[in-house]
Amino acid sequence: MFWKALVFLVILVLGWPVTSSAQVMSGTIKDWPDSGFIFQFDEVVGPQSNIHAWWSLNNCFLQTGFFYGHNDSTQVAVVTDISSIAELYDASTLSYSDWSSGRVYLGELVVFRNTDTGYYAAFRLDAVDCDLDTSLFTCDVTWYFQTNGTACFADEVSFFDAVSNWPELSISDFVSIVDNLCL
Numbered sequence: 604m605f606w607k608a609l610v611f612l613v614i615l616v617l618g619w620p621v622t623s624s625a626q627v628m629s630g631t632i633k634d635w636p637d638s639g640f641i642f643q644f645d646e647v648v649g650p651q652s653n654i655h656a657w658w659s660l661n662n663c664f665l666q667t668g669f670f671y672g673h674n675d676s677t678q679v680a681v682v683t684d685i686s687s688i689a690e691l692y693d694a695s696t697l698s699y700s701d702w703s704s705g706r707v708y709l710g711e712l713v714v715f716r717n718t719d720t721g722y723y724a725a726f727r728l729d730a731v732d733c734d735l736d737t738s739l740f741t742c743d744v745t746w747y748f749q750t751n752g753t754a755c756f757a758d759e760v761s762f763f764d765a766v767s768n769w770p771e772l773s774i775s776d777f778v779s780i781v782d783n784l785c786l
Contacts, residue, residue: 626750627688634732637740641673644724648748652722653677654715660740661706663733668742670704670726676719679704682712688747688756694723695754716754724748725756 628648635642637660644654655673672679678699685691694714704713707728714725730743749756 627756628748628750629688630746631729632742632744632746634741635744637668637742642746644722644746644748647746648750650722650750650752651720652717652724652748653720654717654722654724654748656715656724656726658742658744660731660733660742663731663735663740666709666731666733667706668728668731670707670713671702672715675701676717678716678718680714680716681705681707682714682725683708685712686710688712688725688727691725691756693754694725694749694756721752722749723754723756 630647632642635658638657641655641657644652644656653674654677656670656677656679657673658668658670661667661669670679678701680694680697680699681704682691682697691712691714694716697714699714699716707713709728709731712725712727714723716723725747726744727747728742729745732741732743734740747756
């Protein structure tokens with residue numbers, strides 16, 4: 604995104620302070636029963652996101668599950684190429700489904716967006732427990748909610764910290780840094 608680089612060059616010249624400020628809340632759900640309660644982010648965070656989600660077991664031995672949006676306006680996507688929510692700079696670019704995430708493995712992220720409110724939230728699948736004797740299947744997830752209404756979950760990064768080695772930066776390095784800042 605060349606235009607972003609141009610904007611930041613102007614800001615740099617004018618000396619304005621620039622930071623990316625993702626405001627991400629998080630928590631955990633322990634022992635969430637398979638096809639059990641519907642998790643409503645509105646019950647644990649301030650903004651009314653209207654993001655509702657639930658899960659079902661996919662495979663005990665692989666410790667995988669499926670995640671679903673529970674209302675007509677909640678969509679779901681799986682993120683497999685990053686290891687931390689702090690690496691998710693633009694959740695709007697993901698491929699979303701109106702129904703199911705597909706198979707989710709331990710450690711993977713599932714991102715939800717609400718098409719009516721524009722809010723984003725996510726789960727990281729931390730554990731799947733299968734009690735075959737009682738047919739009780741549960742999972743543990745860490746949940747994340749972006750309170751400022753953007754699609755960026757990345758850690759706060761100062762633009763000036765990111766370009767602190769300015770003399771050694773190539774144009775492509777500079778553009779890459781700018782692209783990875785949350786706007």
